[in-house]
Amino acid sequence: MSGFGHYARTADELEREIYKRGLALGLDWDDQTRMRELARQALSAEPGGVMKLLRSPVRQDKLTGELFALADLMLDTMRQSAQIGVHTSGGKAWKAFGRALYQESEGLGEGTAESLGTPSR
Numbered sequence: 001m002s003g004f005g006h007y008a009r010t011a012d013e014l015e016r017e018i019y020k021r022g023l024a025l026g027l028d029w030d031d032q033t034r035m036r037e038l039a040r041q042a043l044s045a046e047p048g049g050v051m052k053l054l055r056s057p058v059r060q061d062k063l064t065g066e067l068f069a070l071a072d073l074m075l076d077t078m079r080q081s082a083q084i085g086v087h088t089s090g091g092k093a094w095k096a097f098g099r100a101l102y103q104e105s106e107g108l109g110e111g112t113a114e115s116l117g118t119p120s121r
Contacts, residue, residue, distance in 0.1 A: 007081040007086055007088045008088060009087045010077050011074065011077055011089065014073055014074045014077065014090065015093060015094050016089040017069060017070050017095040018070045018074065018090070019055065019091070021066050021067040022093055022097075025060065025063050025064065025067065025072065029092055031061065032086045032100065035100035037096065038064070038067070038097065038102045039101045039105075040104050042050075042068045042071065043094055043105055043108060044108075050065050050067070050072070052065075058069055069098075071094075071097060074094055074098070075098075
């Protein structure tokens with residue numbers, strides 16, 4: 001399966017960037033309450049909401065938008081790899097935020113990947 005190594009590499013790169021945004025935001029990846037608050041914010045964002053955060057002059061908003069956009073990319077990477085039978089996973093930061101996204105999306109009764117307020121592809 002050497003031809004599918006790019007999924008693992010992409011997930012590692014996304015994990016690193018997710019971690020850096022979380023560090024800049026002062027996140028504790030073990031704080032489940034905070035992770036679920038962020039997940040709720042991501043899932044409840046209106047269409048284009050992430051773009052609005054990314055364009056904000058407020059650093060915290062911009063970092064939050066970047067975190068949400070990176071999470072959307074991670075979800076896409078995992079979904080694409082799963083479609084061809086390749087298991088892809090992230091590290092501690094992604095697992096903490098991804099778990100919160102999953103838990104919150106279950107509570108809202110909607111799919112995670114389609115709900116992050118990012119433009120549809």
